[in-house]
Amino acid sequence: MGRPSKYTQEFRRDAVELVRSSGRPINEVARELGMSHETLRNWVRKQEQQASGAGSAVQAGAGLSMADKDAEIAQLRAEVAELRQEKEILRGGRLFRQGDGSVTSRFRFISTHRGVHGVKRLCRVLAVSRSGFYRWVAGEPDRQARAAAEDVLAAQITAVHAASGRTYGSPRVTAELRDQGVQVNRKRVERIMRRHGVVGRHQRRRKRTTIPDPTAPAVPDLLGRDFTATAPDQRWCGDITYLRVGDRFLYLATVIDIATRRLVGWSINSHMRAELVIDALDAAVAARGGDVAKVVFHSDRGAQYGSAGFAEACRRHRIRRSRGRIGSSYDNALAEAFFATLKRELDVEHRRWTSEADARRDVFRWIAFYNHRRRHSALGYRSPADYERTLETVTLQQSAA
Incomplete structure (x- = not known):
């Protein structure tokens, strides 16, 4: 009798469906599931052969894949966001001319229009000092460098958030960035996420589904609310x-x-x-x-x-x-x-x-x-699979010692 498979039929069926529906390469899905890509490829091939034998082959390449559609939607959303930002910029200029601008926006307006109206006149009308304006101009290169660095970090944060299915909050985003070699603190990540409208999902209350059975035979509580263990399968x-x-x-x-x-x-x-x-x-x-x-x-x-x-x-x-x-x-x-x-x-x-x-x-x-x-926050912001490999390595080292 051969060694029993560690994968149930339910797992196999769902793994093949994930490959079919996602449109991603088999080796990428297999890596995400923590399994051999050849094993997953065999499952997919077997299902395709079964479907072909039943006369239910699906024509390949018809229409856009889900990945293409998602990419197209993302591009359209980005274009809409750009158009909205342009509209806000124009609206901000109109409000500024009505006297609602901050000191910084006044300096920017002066910098843009000084060739037409002159610095002295603009500063007098807008009630700001010329010395303050020139200090602001001198600091522009540093501000641009900081802004560019923040734009790069914002893009990295957005990518991490999107890869998590738009679920990560600032602690997990920070941990992921640090693991990628980006030196950043949580407060800065939180500020940029708030500024760019990047929000993790929040916990909601849920209903209970198990129905207590007071007549069931007594079984002791061996944990006593101590949800800790030193190794897997304890x-x-x-x-x-x-x-x-x-x-x-x-x-x-x-x-x-x-x-x-x-x-x-x-x-x-x-x-x-x-x-x-x-x-x-x-x-x-x-x-x-x-x-x-x-x-x-x-x-x-x-x-x-x-x-x-x-x-x-x-x-x-x-x-x-x-x-x-x-x-x-x-x-x-x-x-x-x-x-x-x-x-x-x-x-x-x-x-x-x-x-x-x-x-x-x-x-x-x-x-x-x-x-x-x-x-996972309880695992030092490592995934369960990564943490499990860490525990196995420690166990092997202790056994060797």
């Missing part, structure tokens, strides 16, 4: 949340490694039965190579986690169960925080999915971003 936690799709819901169950904050297993379905959390647990075990004996899995007291089926799955994988108190979100705070981040950064408050396929694709894309690229 402690896991998980929960369930909902995603609105049209007039119904999809449900997402998760398994998070507490040491690295990595989402090691998940499952999405249209029901909240025990099979949902069992599938997520099985996916996490497969992702970790099949041997997770003695790992602690912590959950709330929802009925799914108290079911006989979930208890049997934990026994099968030799996982130790841990459960918080009824109605206490703090007893499963890490899982709650993960869902708050997911819903904030996917903007589910305003997003309206019309199909299950669209919702699955967007969630899968965000999970790949979260695991491999998103900077």
Whole structure:
């Protein structure tokens, strides 16, 4: 019997859909998912062969790709922004002539029109000193250099913010810039973001989806709100949340490694039965190579986690169960925080999915971003995958010593 795959059928299906819908190269998507590009290429080829055999081949190259459309929209938005800025500049000049300009705008007006009206007359009419104007002129090269440097930094900030799906606030933008070798402090990043209207997404309250089952067999709380671990696969936690799709819901169950904050297993379905959390647990075990004996899995007291089926799955994988108190979100705070981040950064408050396929694709894309690229404040602003590699390196060094 061959070695079982660490990728579930659900993961394979969603990975292929991500390649198909994004229009990006397979090796780029594979790198984002932390997997071999050849493996992903084989999955895509297999699906294409199956689709061809069923007579459902899709004509390639018809119309613009999503990436082309996004680029075109971005260009149009940039052009609109430029036109708006030009309009504001013209409007500012009109207000200035009515006497609403600052001292700096007066100096600029004088500099522009001194060839026509003369410095002395302009300074007298606009009630500014000639010596002050000439000091302002002498400082122009330094101001231009500072402004140019700020424009470069603003462009870098905008690029980092866009790469995060427009979710990062100033702390994560600062961390990303420093990792790229840009020496900048958070206050300056925050000021430039505010000036350019670059805003991260803010957390919103969410509803609970798990229904407590007070009659379930007693399971001890092995964490006691201590959501720390020194190495991967010591402690896991998980929960369930909902995603609105049209007039119904999809449900997402998760398994998070507490040491690295990595989402090691998940499952999405249209029901909240025990099979949902069992599938997520099985996916996490497969992702970790099949041997997770003695790992602690912590959950709330929802009925799914108290079911006989979930208890049997934990026994099968030799996982130790841990459960918080009824109605206490703090007893499963890490899982709650993960869902708050997911819903904030996917903007589910305003997003309206019309199909299950669209919702699955967007969630899968965000999970790949979260695991491999998103900077986590609790991990020193490193991604879960990067932090996990750091812990593994330390463990190997300690073993060698």
